Amino acid sequence: MPHKPKARSCPALFLTAPASHQGKTTLTAGLARHHRDQGRKVRVFKTGPDFLDPYILERASGHPVYSLDLWMTGEADCRRRLYDAASDADLILIEGSMGLFDGTPSSADLAQTFGVPVLAVIDATGMAQTFAAVAHGLASFRPGLPFYGVLANRVASARHAEMLLQTLPPGLRCFGTVMREDAMSLPERHLGLVQAQEIDDLEARLQRAAAQIAATALTELPPPVAFRPTLAEAVPKLLAGVTIAIARDQAFSFIYPANLELLTELGAKLAFFSPLADDALPEADAVYMPGGYPELHLATLSATLRTATGLRDHVAAGKPLYAECGGMLYLLDALTDKQGQTGNLLGLLPGHATLGRRLAGLGLQSVELDGETLRGHTFHYSSLTTPLAPLTHARRASGTAPGEAVYRHGSIVASYLHAYFPSNPIATARLFTP
Structure with missing residues (x-):
């Protein structure tokens, strides 16, 4: 009988949010850069169709960033890329798209399909104790979703951070509060983020984001996830000589x-x-x-x-x-x-x-x-x-x-x-x- 490849385990984390413009890309990039600076090999993926965020994430991690989408790229393609990444990565990060449950298929669908722990980035601008309600809703909306915790973003002060966490339900972990800092924000234009190659001070912004991550509990590696192999069909050489x-x-x-x-x-x-x-x-x-x-x-x-x-x-x-x-x-x-x-x-x-x-x-x-x-x-x-x-x-x-x-x-x-x-x-x- 042919040898069946074994699953590969690698710490992995799925970063999502309740909506777009919450700071997912900035903090995913900061997290990737922090762990890369610790000497770890970090592989980052982006949920759904996107050309702009991946270039930022590539600069942060030092490796190409591929798209994962259960409809566009297909489950088998997603599974193969995650399995390949797990062969030598110390950490796999997946950045979601839009809000956690938005779209068909959604970020939640992808995270649940592969059993990747979900961390919700929540922009705390203009809210206090309601932060806990939003966190609770994301964590409990879909039974069976591997919800890991939340991260408060764009926090105004230490007192603001205290109010955000006051009513957080027991058992729902907040991994940290990231202060509002324009020096790490990524500029945008009509199709999304400004391209990585156009941001002159991108390295400085990535390092500021990494410094913010260093002050959170995300310095700990997330739990390992077992990624199963899938058979890949041979690609015919239909363009040989072209x-x-x-x-x-x-x-x-x-x-x-x-x-x-x-x-x-x-x-x-x-x-x-x-x-x-x-x-x-x-x-x-x-x-x-x-x-x-x-x-x-x-x-x-x-x-x-x-x-x-x-x-x-x-x-x-x-x-x-x-x-x-x-x-x-x-x-x-x-x-x-x-x-x-x-x-x-x-x-x-x-x-x-x-x-x-x-x-x-x-x-x-x-x-x-x-x-x-x-x-x-x-x-x-x-x-x-x-x-x-x-x-x-x-x-x-x-x-x-x-x-x-x-x-x-x-x-x-x-x-x-x-x-x-x-x-x-x-x-x-x-x-x-x-």
Whole structure:
């Protein structure tokens, strides 16, 4: 009989909150940095679709940060990544998304599936004894959830901390009170946190957060969790001999590390270029234009010459170009930002997008292309006007409203959808082959 791999145990903690904007990322990063500074190897994961928080957490921990989502990445993918991390990590941290019970699937679903102890970060701004009620509600709402305790964040003073803990129920542990400190807060913009590479003093902020963690009981390692193995299917070398040019800079940085790894596993050679630096397009059989913030760099992108010429020649030669969200916007005739400034862009995809002040698309979605289904998500503030008829529409993970339009124009496939490539290697390979 074949040998069955054993479960691997590793201390693990799931950091969540009652809502967004409670300080989860800052404190997860601080916790990772504290334990890293003690010489421990810390592996951090992020719940749900997210490109911004993982870059912060990567800087804090020193290791790539992967997404875990029971729907988008799938339970088997989550299980494999946690099992692999447990092989050599001293601590596994998972940062939740939104509030603990928000979404389908929720952070609570993920924590309960893998038995990871849950620590709730609660922003104590503007509350006193009600802190205990919120903590009690989170801890008791779902029977069977491995609730570990709470952490009070943005506490104003020692007296405030005392009031927060006065009515905390017996048996519900508070692991500490973190004082309000602007020097460790992470700046935000319309899609979430400012990108790690744009925060000049990020190291100082991480160290301040780590110092705050050092004054809490979170210096203790959480209890070990047994992570069970799962069988991984072999990835066929469907892209053997294919070179894919991938845009990557501050304007185009929304890339799942797992996407790049899968392209390599499929046999592709990856070559990176920067439209912001007006790089020449590498010799390539296909191009991947990921999402990002083209709206913040309109003047620079409108003035590109070498990159623009390379991409136009690539499309004129009938070679595949796959574009997601911000990558799609760069291909349009024009883009107008929130200030009303318009930049003329590549003109490879007919249309004009305008950035709004409210979300125009949000949520988990899947799309069927040539009989294969890719899962992913959408999150954007811009709206597109185009004469193109959609090739198809994505489907929402929940709800009946139509999902994002997917366009095929010559050799271009483009959409607002951010695909998670490991959800379907065959569908992914087809995006980059004629």
